Amino acid sequence: MRCTWLIVLVVLLAVSVVVAQMGQEVPPVFTEDFETPDETGTLPKDWKHFSKVHTISLSTEQAHGGKYSLKLVDEDPVNAVGLRSPHIKVTPGKYVWVSWWYYGEQGNNQSMYIEFWTADGKRPQDASRSWGSAGKGKWIHQTKRAKVPADTATITLHANSYSTNVATGYFDDIEFGIGAKSMYDRTPQPAADVKHPCGLYKEADIERARRNIEKHAWAQATLASFKSASKFWMDCPDEQLSYLLTAPSAMPAGALRGPATISRLSAATAASPGPIPTIPKTKSRHSRTQSVTSRRSPITRAQPCLSAQRPAALPPHR
Numbered sequence: 001m002r003c004t005w006l007i008v009l010v011v012l013l014a015v016s017v018v019v020a021q022m023g024q025e026v027p028p029v030f031t032e033d034f035e036t037p038d039e040t041g042t043l044p045k046d047w048k049h050f051s052k053v054h055t056i057s058l059s060t061e062q063a064h065g066g067k068y069s070l071k072l073v074d075e076d077p078v079n080a081v082g083l084r085s086p087h088i089k090v091t092p093g094k095y096v097w098v099s100w101w102y103y104g105e106q107g108n109n110q111s112m113y114i115e116f117w118t119a120d121g122k123r124p125q126d127a128s129r130s131w132g133s134a135g136k137g138k139w140i141h142q143t144k145r146a147k148v149p150a151d152t153a154t155i156t157l158h159a160n161s162y163s164t165n166v167a168t169g170y171f172d173d174i175e176f177g178i179g180a181k182s183m184y185d186r187t188p189q190p191a192a193d194v195k196h197p198c199g200l201y202k203e204a205d206i207e208r209a210r211r212n213i214e215k216h217a218w219a220q221a222t223l224a225s226f227k228s229a230s231k232f233w234m235d236c237p238d239e240q241l242s243y244l245l246t247a248p249s250a251m252p253a254g255a256l257r258g259p260a261t262i263s264r265l266s267a268a269t270a271a272s273p274g275p276i277p278t279i280p281k282t283k284s285r286h287s288r289t290q291s292v293t294s295r296r297s298p299i300t301r302a303q304p305c306l307s308a309q310r311p312a313a314l315p316p317h318r
Helices: 002-021 203-215 217-234 238-244 259-268 287-296
Strands: 030-032 056-059 069-074 082-086 095-103 108-116 128-133 140-147 154-161 167-178
Touching: 002 259, 056 082, 069 082, 069 154, 095 108, 108 140, 108 167, 128 140, 140 217, 203 217
Parallel strands: none
Antiparallel strands: 030 167, 056 069, 069 167, 082 154, 095 140, 095 167, 108 128, 108 154
16 A cells, blocks of 8 residues: 555656646637627627527626626527637647636536637638536636647637527636646645655655665666656646646546555565565456556556565465
8 A cells, every 4th residue: 555655646746846837827819708899789899600590699687707798598499509709820739728607597508619720711620629518507617628630720719509409698708828727726825834744654764765775776766767757747748737637536446445456565565685576466356447547657557665664475365
């Protein structure tokens, strides 16, 4: 168990350092707060209807910021209803993001699109990305991101209610940007009043690990592998980093469990002179989860524990 948690701690430390080094994100290149109407006074300036159904207008009934929002009424069970933004220049291969606020009563669901366009006004093979907004009776904020496909020259943002859908919703405070958009509150906080190390490993464990590194080739190799795994995250470009971070719920339920296998690894990789014995392959109810996680990234593979102490013999596998 100690070995597994050491690996997890190393990964988290590497990721946190990179996030801290990302700096301030770039500002949006396009914003729409729906406070500036066109000459008709009913639509935002330079936005165009998507279909022949024009039940879209600026409204004061709901507003997240300012006085107005975009009200999209879809009472047509056959045709889609939508409104497109002006074209915004982008570069193929770059990451882009869009954020918006949506209000709809329960069950009134609509969507936001990023539509990709070629220089001659056509659509590339990967024509768009879309994300649903669920009506919950309150304003909901969403931020989504995509990679610009090849041959794309511009994009449009598209507030939409798809065909067969019947719903009424409001969009407000739309932003579009190029590069990294943080999904987290990165406001600096006061340092916690704790004494380090405060986790599973204590001063004695860290000191033992240092001695192992000085004495044993296997410990030096383990440290080198930790550094190599961390280097991937340290060198990861800002615009790609947040795309690689998954929500905590995405981790397989048994990824950090498997007591029988983990206890054998911990015992086999403890500090003593001589090479580390090879652990025979065994089948257990955890083997499938562990094989899946080991294929995902070299960081999650079982590594020797630098600070453990080896018993005289391996415990029996149960």
